[in-house]
Amino acid sequence: MITFEQLGLDDRLVKATSELGYIHPTPIQEQAIPVLLSGTKDLIGLAQTGTGKTAAFSLPLLSILKEDKKYPQALIVCPTRELCLQIVKEIVGFKKFMKEINVVAVYGGASISLQIRDIKRGVQVIVATPGRLIDLIERKAVNLEKIQYVVLDEADEMLNMGFQDDIEFILNNTPIRESTWLFSATMPPAIRKVSKKYMDNPVEITVGKANTVNTNIDHQYYVTSAQHRYETLKRLIDFNPGIYGIIFTRTKADAQNIAEKLTREGYDIDALHGDLTQPQRDRVMKQFRDRSLQLLIATDVAARGIDVKEITHVINYELPDDVEVYTHRSGRTGRAGSTGICISIIHSRESYRLKQIQKIVQAPFNKMEIPSGKDVCRKQFFYFMDKLLKADVSHGDYESYVPMLEERFADISKEEVLKRVAALEFDRFLQYYENAGDLNVRQGENRADRRDRQMGRERSDHSDRGERGARNGKRDNRDFQGETARLFINIGTKDGFYKASFLQFILDMSDLRKEVLGRIDMKEMNSWVEIDKKAANQMIRSLDGKKFKGRKIRMNDADSGGRR
Numbered sequence: 128m129i130t131f132e133q134l135g136l137d138d139r140l141v142k143a144t145s146e147l148g149y150i151h152p153t154p155i156q157e158q159a160i161p162v163l164l165s166g167t168k169d170l171i172g173l174a175q176t177g178t179g180k181t182a183a184f185s186l187p188l189l190s191i192l193k194e195d196k197k198y199p200q201a202l203i204v205c206p207t208r209e210l211c212l213q214i215v216k217e218i219v220g221f222k223k224f225m226k227e228i229n230v231v232a233v234y235g236g237a238s239i240s241l242q243i244r245d246i247k248r249g250v251q252v253i254v255a256t257p258g259r260l261i262d263l264i265e266r267k268a269v270n271l272e273k274i275q276y277v278v279l280d281e282a283d284e285m286l287n288m289g290f291q292d293d294i295e296f297i298l299n300n301t302p303i304r305e306s307t308w309l310f311s312a313t314m315p316p317a318i319r320k321v322s323k324k325y326m327d328n329p330v331e332i333t334v335g336k337a338n339t340v341n342t343n344i345d346h347q348y349y350v351t352s353a354q355h356r357y358e359t360l361k362r363l364i365d366f367n368p369g370i371y372g373i374i375f376t377r378t379k380a381d382a383q384n385i386a387e388k389l390t391r392e393g394y395d396i397d398a399l400h401g402d403l404t405q406p407q408r409d410r411v412m413k414q415f416r417d418r419s420l421q422l423l424i425a426t427d428v429a430a431r432g433i434d435v436k437e438i439t440h441v442i443n444y445e446l447p448d449d450v451e452v453y454t455h456r457s458g459r460t461g462r463a464g465s466t467g468i469c470i471s472i473i474h475s476r477e478s479y480r481l482k483q484i485q486k487i488v489q490a491p492f493n494k495m496e497i498p499s500g501k502d503v504c505r506k507q508f509f510y511f512m513d514k515l516l517k518a519d520v521s522h523g524d525y526e527s528y529v530p531m532l533e534e535r536f537a538d539i540s541k542e543e544v545l546k547r548v549a550a551l552e553f554d555r556f557l558q559y560y561e562n563a564g565d566l567n568v569r570q571g572e573n574r575a576d577r578r579d580r581q582m583g584r585e586r587s588d589h590s591d592r593g594e595r596g597a598r599n600g601k602r603d604n605r606d607f608q609g610e611t612a613r614l615f616i617n618i619g620t621k622d623g624f625y626k627a628s629f630l631q632f633i634l635d636m637s638d639l640r641k642e643v644l645g646r647i648d649m650k651e652m653n654s655w656v657e658i659d660k661k662a663a664n665q666m667i668r669s670l671d672g673k674k675f676k677g678r679k680i681r682m683n684d685a686d687s688g689g690r691r
C-alpha cells in the first residue's frame with residue numbers, strides 16, 4: 128500500500144497527515160494528488176462525500192501555493208456553511224507546519240465585516256459559499272485577480288441548490304485562473320456543461336462508479352402502508368437501540384412534526400430545518416455531534432454539508448424524487464471506511480421508484496421484514512443485557528456498597544433480581560409492544576391493505592397523507608376534496624430546483640402543509656402548482672413579490688390572467 132510520502136507532497140504536509148492519524152491515502156487521494164502535483168491544469172474528481180476528497184485537493188494545493196505571497200491564490204467554493212467550516216478545519220490541520228499560509232472561511236449568516244477583516248490580513252486560501260462570495264466580490268472586498276486555483280467542491284449539490292449562475296459568475300471573475308478542480312458525487316448534464324465551458328481538457332478521476340453510492344452502505348427497504356409510516360419508523364428505531372442516525376423528510380413540516388411526536392414519546396431527537404436561526408442550528412448540531420441527541424431529523428436542504436462521523440443509519444422517511452438526492456442522503460453514512468445502513472420506508476406503490484433508484488445506484492437493495500413487537504422486545508433485551516455486562520464499575524466506590532446490597536437482596540434469588548432490573552427497563556416497551564400489529568404490507572393482500580388504509584384515513588397522521596397520490600411517476604398527492612386552483616410561478620428548473628426541492632421551497636415560504644398541493648408541473652422557466660382553492664391566496668401572498676436570488680417572484684392564479 129502506498130504512503131503519503133510516496134505521493135510527492137511537501138514533507139511538512141506528510142508530517143501533518145501522519146499526526147492526524149492518516150496512514151494510507153484513500154483511493155481518490157492516491158489518484159488525484161500526483162496528478163495535481165504534476166501541474167495538471169484541470170481535473171474532475173467523481174467521488175462521494177466521505178472518500179477523503181477534501182484532502183485530495185487541499186494537500187496538493189498547499190504544496191504548490193506561494194507561501195511568501197500574501198494574496199488570495201486559491202479559492203475553494205462549496206455549497207454550505209458546514210462544509211465550508213469543515214474544509215477550513217481540515218486545511219488548518221494540514222498546514223500545521225506551514226505557518227505562513229493563512230486560510231479564511233467566507234459564508235452567509237455570519238458577520239461580513241469580520242470576514243473582510245480576515246481576508247485583509249493576507250490570506251492565500253479562501254473557502255467560500257457562493258452567495259457570500261458574490262456579495263464580497265460586489266462590495267470589492269475580495270480581490271480574485273490573482274486567483275490561480277479554483278476548486279468547486281460538491282459541484283452537483285451547488286447546482287441542485289440553484290447556484291449555477293453564481294458559479295459561472297465566480298469563474299468569470301477569476302481572470303488569471305490557471306486550474307479548475309471540480310469535485311462531485313454525480314455527473315449530471317449541467318455539470319458537464321460547466322466543465323465544457325470553463326475547463327480545458329480535464330483529467331477525469333472516478334472513485335467507485337460515477338452516480339453510485341458507497342459500497343460500504345447496506346441499502347434496506349421496508350414496505351408498509353402510508354398510514355403506518357410513522358409507526359414503522361418508530362419500530363425501526365426501537366429495533367436498533369444503538370442507532371446514531373439521520374432521518375430525512377421532504378418537508379420542514381414533516382421534520383418538525385415527527386421530531387415533536389418522537390420527543391414527546393421519549394426519544395432523543397431534534398429537527399434541523401430552514402426555520403432555525405444560526406445559533407439554534409449550531410446548538411442542535413453540537414448536541415448531535417456530542418451524541419446527546421441520538422437522532423437528527425432533517426430536510427435535504429437543511430442537512431447539506433453535514434459531516435458527522437460514525438452515523439450508523441440514514442432513514443428515508445419517504446423516498447426522495449431524485450436519485451441524486453438519495454445518493455447524497457445515503458452518503459451521510461458509511462464514511463471514511465466505516466459501514467452504514469440506509470433504510471427507506473416505502474409503500475407498495477413506490478416500488479417502481481425504488482427500482483429506478485436501485486438501477487442507478489447499482490447496489491443491491493434488500494427487502495426487510497418490519498420487525499414484530501416481539502422482535503423489538505427481544506432486541507432491546509439483548510442490548511440491555513449487553514450494556515449491563517459491559518457497565519463500567521471501575522470508577523465509583525461500588526465495593527463499599529456490596530455488603531449493603533447483599534444484605535438487602537439476601538432473600539431474593541439472582542433470577543428475581545434480574546427480572547426486576549429488566550422490568551424497570553422494559554415495562555414501557557413490553558406494554559407498548561404487547562399487542563403491536565404487523566406493519567408489513569405483503570404481496571397479495573392489496574385489497575385488505577386498501578381497506579386498512581381507508582379505515583386509517585380519519586386516524587392517519589398528517590405527515591403520512593401526502594403519500595397516497597404518487598402514481599405513475601407523476602406527483603399528484605391531492606388529499607383534499609374541494610375545488611382546486613392552478614397557480615403560475617416564474618420559477619422553474621433553470622433556477623436549480625427539482626420537484627422535491629421546489630415543493631419544499633413553496634411550502635416553507637407559505638407555511639402550508641403538503642396536503643394542500645396537487646400536481647406540480649415544472650418547466651425550465653416557469654411552473655404550475657395545483658392547490659386547494661382555500662389555500663391558494665395564502666400561497667400567493669407568501670410568494671408573490673418576494674425575492675429569490677435577487678429576482679422578483681411572480682405568482683398568480685394561472686387561469687385568471689396568469690401566463691401559460
Ligand code: AMP
Nearest residue numbers: 149151152153176177178179180181463
Ligand atoms: P471527505 O470525503 O473529505 O469529507 O473526508 C471524510 C473523512 O475522512 C474526513 O473526516 C477526513 O478527516 C477523513 N480522511 C480523509 N482522508 C483520510 C485518510 N487518508 N486516512 C484516514 N482518514 C481520512
